[in-house]
Amino acid sequence: MCGFLGEFSFNNSDLTNSVLFDSLLELSKLRGPDSTEVIREDDFQLGFNRLAILDISENGNQPKQSVSKRYTVVFNGEIYNYKALQKRYQLKNLQSTSDTEILIHLLDKFGIDKTISMLNGMFAIAIVDNSNKTVSLARDFAGIKPLFYGISKKGIVFASQFNQIFKHPWQKGVLKLRPEIMKEYFGFGFMHAPNTIYENIFQVKPGELLEFSNEGQLIKKSQITFSKYVSKRNKKGLKMTYNAVLKKAVYKQLASDVPLASFLSGGVDSPLITAVAKVSKKDIEAFTFGIDHVKFDESKKAVGYAKHLQIAHTLEKVDESEIVSHVEEHFKYFSEPFGDYSSVPTYVITKKARKSHTVMLSGDGGDELFFGYPRMLDVLNKRQWFLVPFFIRKPLIAILNKLNIINTWAPYSYRTLGEWIKSKQQYILPNILNSFFEKDVFSKEVNDLFKISNINSKKKLLHWLRWNEFYGHMQRVLIKVDRASMGNSLEVRVPFLDKDSIKYAWDNIPLQLNDHNDLKKVLKDNLAMYYPKKIVQAQKKGFSVPIEEWLRNDLKENVQEYISQKPFYGEDHINIVKVKRFVSDFFDRKHNNGWGVWHIYAWQKWAYNHVLKNTSND
Structure with a gap:
C-alpha cells in the first residue's frame, strides 16, 4: 500500500516548485514509509511513497516507466492476478517481481483501457501517456483504494489523500465549499464519490477510468459497475461453489514478501476468511482486538475460533480509557471529513496489528454482498405499504398505530421507499438535517443512489438493496479501514471484494431472504464447513464503542x-x-x-x- 501525488499541466503551465511538491508528497508518507521517489518532466511530475509488500528491493520502487518509455505510472494497491497475467501473456524481460512490473508491461502490450479491464485487485492508478500527452486515472471496481483529483486552469493534480489536493497551490484562491455536499457529510458521515465538499475537487468513482488531455479536456470516461437489477443468473458460475471462489480469492491475496496475518472477530466474516486462509497458509496467524466492555467485547468467541483452527493467535485486550486516549491522535490521519466513530477502535486495532505484521486480511464486504444488515429485512417486511397512495397511507398508518395493530411510522413519515431507505443510512434525521441546511438539497448523485422503482418484485428489490449498500454504505466502511490502517502503515486486504467473488455473489447467489429471511446464509453455510455449529450460531455483538x-x-x-x-x-x-x-x-x-x-x-x-x-x- 502506498501514497502518491501527481501534477499534469495544461497548455505548458508551470509546475509546482520541487520544494512545495515534496512537502505535499510528505503528507502521505505514512501510506508508504519505505521509500520516496519523484519523476519530473516538462509537463508533469509524479511522486510516490512506497510501503514495500512485493519485491521489497529497490527494483519495486515507483514511479515506473514502461519499457517503451511511453507510459509513466504511479500505482497504489495490489493486483492479485498479476502472476496469472504474466503467465497468460508470457511477459518476459522483467526487472522486478512486483505487480507494478506486470502493469507497465501490459500497458505497452495492450494500452490503457484493455489493461485496466484485466486487473483484479484493489488499486488507484495514474498513467501519463507521453506519446498522446494525456493522463489517465483509474480506481478499482469496489472503491477500496482512494483517488482524489482537482481541476484548475493550470492543470490537474491527483493524489491518494484529500489534503494533498485542497492544499495544493493550484487550488489557492479558488477553494470553495459546496453546501449540498456538506449536508451529505453531516447526514451520512462521508463524501460520496465523485463529489467532495469543495468545488473543482473530485473523487474517481469505483471502477471508473478517466482520461484528460493536456488542454484540460476530459476526453474519455468509462466505468465498470455492477447493475442495480439482475434479470438472469449466470449458470456458468454455478459450476463452482462459493467456497471454491473464496479459496481462490484468499489464495491470491496471501501473496506477500512481508509478515501477513488475519483479523479474527467473533462474527461470521473474518472467521471465514481466516479459516479459508489456513487451507493455503498453514502457519497463518490471527489477531483479535478485545475491549473491556461486556456489551461490545466478543474476544472470547474469537479465541474459540482460533483454538478450533489451531492457529497462532494474538489477543490484544484494552480498556476503554486506552481507546479514548487515541481519539485525538486518530483525527490526524483522516484528511477528509469523516464521521464514523468506529474509526477510533479501527485505528487502535490497526496500530496494534502493525507491531508484528505489515499486511492483514479482513472480512469487510461480507455484509454488503450477502445481505448482512437487519435494515434490509425491515425494508422487505414493510415495502408493500409504499404501494398505497400517500394520502391514504398516512391517516391509515396513524389509526393502526393508535390501535396498536402495527408499530411502524416509516410509511407515515416518508412518501417513497427510497426516501425511507435514505433516512436509514443517515445519522442525523432528515427533519433535523434540513433545519441545519434550510436551502440546500442533496446532490444528484446521492439522490440517484436512492432512487428506486419496481418495489413489487421482491427479487429486484433485493438486488437493488445490495447495489445501494455496495455503492453507498460500504464506501464509508472502506474509507474508515483505509485511512485508519494507512495511518499506521498497515495494508488491509479484503478477499470478499475480489472481482470474482463480487461477480459470483451478484449473479449466482440464490436470494435466501426470499424464502428464509436468514441474513448472510451463504457465508454461514460456508463457515459451518470449518467450525462447529454451536460456534457459528452464537450472536455477534458488533465492533463498536459506547x-x-x-x-x-x-x-x-x-x-x-x-x-x-x-x-x-x-x-x-x-x-x-x-x-x-x-x-x-x-x-x-x-x-x-x-x-x-x-x-x-x-x-x-x-x-x-x-x-x-x-x-x-x-
Missing part, C-alpha cells in the same frame, strides 16, 4: 470547546444556532443521538487539524 458515554464524559469538554467555543468551519452555509442547540440537547439528555453529535465534532476536528491548522491556536 459513544454516548464517551461524549458525555471523557470527550465532553473537548466536544464543547470545538463546537461551542471555536469558530465553526463553513458557518456561512449552516445554521449554527440549531447545530449548537442539537449538541446541547444531547448533553441535557433530550436525545441520545451520539452518532449525530460525533458527525459535528468530527467535522470541526477535521477542519482544525487539516484546514485551519496554520491559523488556529492549537
Whole structure:
C-alpha cells in the first residue's frame, strides 16, 4: 500500500516548485514509509511513497516507466492476478517481481483501457501517456483504494489523500465549499464519490477510468459497475461453489514478501476468511482486538475460533480509557471529513496489528454482498405499504398505530421507499438535517443512489438493496479501514471484494431472504464447513464503542470547546444556532443521538487539524 501525488499541466503551465511538491508528497508518507521517489518532466511530475509488500528491493520502487518509455505510472494497491497475467501473456524481460512490473508491461502490450479491464485487485492508478500527452486515472471496481483529483486552469493534480489536493497551490484562491455536499457529510458521515465538499475537487468513482488531455479536456470516461437489477443468473458460475471462489480469492491475496496475518472477530466474516486462509497458509496467524466492555467485547468467541483452527493467535485486550486516549491522535490521519466513530477502535486495532505484521486480511464486504444488515429485512417486511397512495397511507398508518395493530411510522413519515431507505443510512434525521441546511438539497448523485422503482418484485428489490449498500454504505466502511490502517502503515486486504467473488455473489447467489429471511446464509453455510455449529450460531455483538458515554464524559469538554467555543468551519452555509442547540440537547439528555453529535465534532476536528491548522491556536 502506498501514497502518491501527481501534477499534469495544461497548455505548458508551470509546475509546482520541487520544494512545495515534496512537502505535499510528505503528507502521505505514512501510506508508504519505505521509500520516496519523484519523476519530473516538462509537463508533469509524479511522486510516490512506497510501503514495500512485493519485491521489497529497490527494483519495486515507483514511479515506473514502461519499457517503451511511453507510459509513466504511479500505482497504489495490489493486483492479485498479476502472476496469472504474466503467465497468460508470457511477459518476459522483467526487472522486478512486483505487480507494478506486470502493469507497465501490459500497458505497452495492450494500452490503457484493455489493461485496466484485466486487473483484479484493489488499486488507484495514474498513467501519463507521453506519446498522446494525456493522463489517465483509474480506481478499482469496489472503491477500496482512494483517488482524489482537482481541476484548475493550470492543470490537474491527483493524489491518494484529500489534503494533498485542497492544499495544493493550484487550488489557492479558488477553494470553495459546496453546501449540498456538506449536508451529505453531516447526514451520512462521508463524501460520496465523485463529489467532495469543495468545488473543482473530485473523487474517481469505483471502477471508473478517466482520461484528460493536456488542454484540460476530459476526453474519455468509462466505468465498470455492477447493475442495480439482475434479470438472469449466470449458470456458468454455478459450476463452482462459493467456497471454491473464496479459496481462490484468499489464495491470491496471501501473496506477500512481508509478515501477513488475519483479523479474527467473533462474527461470521473474518472467521471465514481466516479459516479459508489456513487451507493455503498453514502457519497463518490471527489477531483479535478485545475491549473491556461486556456489551461490545466478543474476544472470547474469537479465541474459540482460533483454538478450533489451531492457529497462532494474538489477543490484544484494552480498556476503554486506552481507546479514548487515541481519539485525538486518530483525527490526524483522516484528511477528509469523516464521521464514523468506529474509526477510533479501527485505528487502535490497526496500530496494534502493525507491531508484528505489515499486511492483514479482513472480512469487510461480507455484509454488503450477502445481505448482512437487519435494515434490509425491515425494508422487505414493510415495502408493500409504499404501494398505497400517500394520502391514504398516512391517516391509515396513524389509526393502526393508535390501535396498536402495527408499530411502524416509516410509511407515515416518508412518501417513497427510497426516501425511507435514505433516512436509514443517515445519522442525523432528515427533519433535523434540513433545519441545519434550510436551502440546500442533496446532490444528484446521492439522490440517484436512492432512487428506486419496481418495489413489487421482491427479487429486484433485493438486488437493488445490495447495489445501494455496495455503492453507498460500504464506501464509508472502506474509507474508515483505509485511512485508519494507512495511518499506521498497515495494508488491509479484503478477499470478499475480489472481482470474482463480487461477480459470483451478484449473479449466482440464490436470494435466501426470499424464502428464509436468514441474513448472510451463504457465508454461514460456508463457515459451518470449518467450525462447529454451536460456534457459528452464537450472536455477534458488533465492533463498536459506547459513544454516548464517551461524549458525555471523557470527550465532553473537548466536544464543547470545538463546537461551542471555536469558530465553526463553513458557518456561512449552516445554521449554527440549531447545530449548537442539537449538541446541547444531547448533553441535557433530550436525545441520545451520539452518532449525530460525533458527525459535528468530527467535522470541526477535521477542519482544525487539516484546514485551519496554520491559523488556529492549537
